[in-house]
Amino acid sequence: MRSLYTLAITALLSVFSLSAQKPIQVFDDSLQIGNSVIPSISVTIPEVDYEKALKTWIRDLQSGTKSKVMTENKQMTIFGAKIKELNPNPINVYSKLENYEGELLLTAAFEIKKDLYIAKSSGEAEYVKAQNYLKTFSKNLYVDLAKSQADAEEKKLKDLQRELSSLENEKTRLQRSIETNNTTIAQEKENIVVQNNELTIVNAELDQNNSELASMEAGTAQKEKMNLIKELEKRKKKALSSIESSENKISKATAEIEKATNEIPRNEKMQEKVREQIQEQEAVYQKFADKLKTIRSY
Known part of the structure; x- marks a missing residue:
């Protein structure tokens, strides 16, 4: 079985034979x-x-x-x-x-x-004119062909360059995603600390006010105490909800960081492959560009 290297070289030589004027x-x-x-x-x-x-x-x-x-x-x-x-x-x-x-x-x-x-x-003059007329006819057709070949190879090169640019932009996006998500995690962890402090304060106040409520007689003071406890319960619920929201955001950000971190090496391998293809295609395009230049000089 022929090796992939041999097949690649054969294909490249085939292209170069086409590009030879x-x-x-x-x-x-x-x-x-x-x-x-x-x-x-x-x-x-x-x-x-x-x-x-x-x-x-x-x-x-x-x-x-x-x-x-x-x-x-x-x-x-x-x-x-x-x-x-x-x-x-x-x-x-x-x-x-x-x-x-x-x-x-x-x-x-x-x-x-x-x-x-x-x-x-x-007559020499008419004879030379006829020769030049036919040569020009052939040259114009050959130039058109060579130009279409060069244009096709240039398009392939530009497509590869656009693909590389897209991969580079994607890598930048992934890196920014990691940075953004790390910032999100830091901010949400800070919020959890703040909300836990709030819970500590609220729970202490709830314990104290519930204890006081237990020994109070019915009346205006009792109603005010009950309203205060109700407000403290709302603060507690809000703090717990905020902590849960931050934990969810941290979980989501962590997953996105892991995904981006795994995608970056794959992206870099693809970039390396496309860069090699660009280098090869530049050589192919140059052959066809040189061919066109040579034919135009006929």
Whole structure:
């Protein structure tokens, strides 16, 4: 069984192979139209999706003209295409787009006059323009692809950075929770001391007043004593209730401290893991960013 390390390295190498840019090659070629073989120029289009390249090529050929691209046996023909980069006048373009593994090949023949095609023999200036036109077409598609790849990797990186920020904020929240609950415990313990002192005083006064009440005769003084005892009972009940409330708050705060204390190590492990992922993703993103930069320099 392959180790996790081996699998991780394999996956990383796979990503890096995707991030490695490929050259765009332009070269002389020929195109068979019916029984005729005409001079043409071919350009490689690395990595780009066939349907996207085809749609873009047809769109460019039809731009600025009412003429439409006709396709037969995967060969495309358009009469009266307006390609100002090549010629101020409408020209005919014969082309085909082939799909090879990981690379497309666009072959195009430009007919500037009847049976006169752009080639080295027709004039160096027009020939160079045609080469540059096809190379630019390929480059633009390749740049779009590389940019989408770089953007996707940058998004992954930002998602990881947001995840780390969220974990850091969560750790801060847990630490503040511990501090707040410790303060609550201290305050409630202080309140229990105060209320116990109150109970000591009230109980002593109750004992004394109950003793005095037992020897009193019915009358106004007895009623006043009974009212006083009633008020003392209320104070006692209030103190007991306050103590119970403080004990409940202490119990709740203690549980929250324990929970937060247990969660912090887990949070720190997750932060460490995400930081490692960020470091790896930064390397991946940089590869794709470098790829985009290199392709733009073609």
